[in-house]
Amino acid sequence: MSLDMRKRRRQVAWICFEPYLDQAQLIESIKILEQHYQQDSISNMIAYISKICSEFAIDALIKKTIYGQFHQLMEQESVLTIDPLTLIQNSTLETTPNAKHKAVAETLATPDTKPAYYVVLAKFLTLIVNAVSEPSEFFTILIEMADEEDHCDSTILNAWKNTPNEFDWLETLPEDCYHSLVHLVYTVLCELSGPIAADEYFHKAIQICQGLPEAKQFSIARLL
CATH class of the missing domain: 1.10.533 (Death Domain, Fas)
Incomplete structure (x- = not known):
């Protein structure tokens, strides 16, 4: 599989699962994709979605919706800007004490928190x-x-x-x-x-x- 297709698969996975998972779970779902589900086939896509839905208790009705959305986005030629790999790399950096303290300070300093x-x-x-x-x-x-x-x-x-x-x-x-x-x-x-x-x-x-x-x-x- 080309790097572009791997990137597209990451992007689509992030978009499809974002409404149902928090950021830590999303990052974990992308890691699972990168490590175990890189075959370019419908069966591989179905197996991956089933794995994530089972792992994070997403019910069958929503899983069916995700199947359709995932397949549709993979077929489209639209440009997707987000690359979850960057977020995964950032999350790894934030495990250091200095990065954690910086993240906390930035959170406290952010005035635009929604109610x-x-x-x-x-x-x-x-x-x-x-x-x-x-x-x-x-x-x-x-x-x-x-x-x-x-x-x-x-x-x-x-x-x-x-x-x-x-x-x-x-x-x-x-x-x-x-x-x-x-x-x-x-x-x-x-x-x-x-x-x-x-x-x-x-x-x-x-x-x-x-x-x-x-x-x-x-x-x-x-x-x-």
Whole structure:
């Protein structure tokens, strides 16, 4: 396998698993890929994804979504900028005491830390969008329902639709709309996937969010 293909495989693996793993787990998943899964075949890709999902308790429904996303990204010719190998090398350097102290100092000095509600809701919404097979249809129905039921400002939801991976609009969302937003997302998920699959996706996303450190300050379960 060429170095370019190895790099592409690392990039795709990082993108596919990022919504479900923390950074330490992501780095470990890339190490596993580099050491054991470098054959250029569909069966190798399936075996790798199955290994990571089993290793980090990612359920079968999400695993199926990852299969499709991984294969699609490997087939595309789009340019991916991130290279996880750099992050792995940096994580190795940070095991030295000086690097650890520097990292702690930089963390304490960083003023742009997002509030707990932002981190948890952004993670939850990312998981939901990644779970649906047609994100554009998800957003279309979401905005239509928001207009019909007057739950959330459709202008804010349009901002999310236009930039699905950015959540600065959460900072303008009134706190009393959090419950309405979560309820609306669940309703759309039922519309697209059916109630049984929607329940599985929804509660798996909640379970993952409850494991975030920020969940001690903001629990998404209280919005149900």
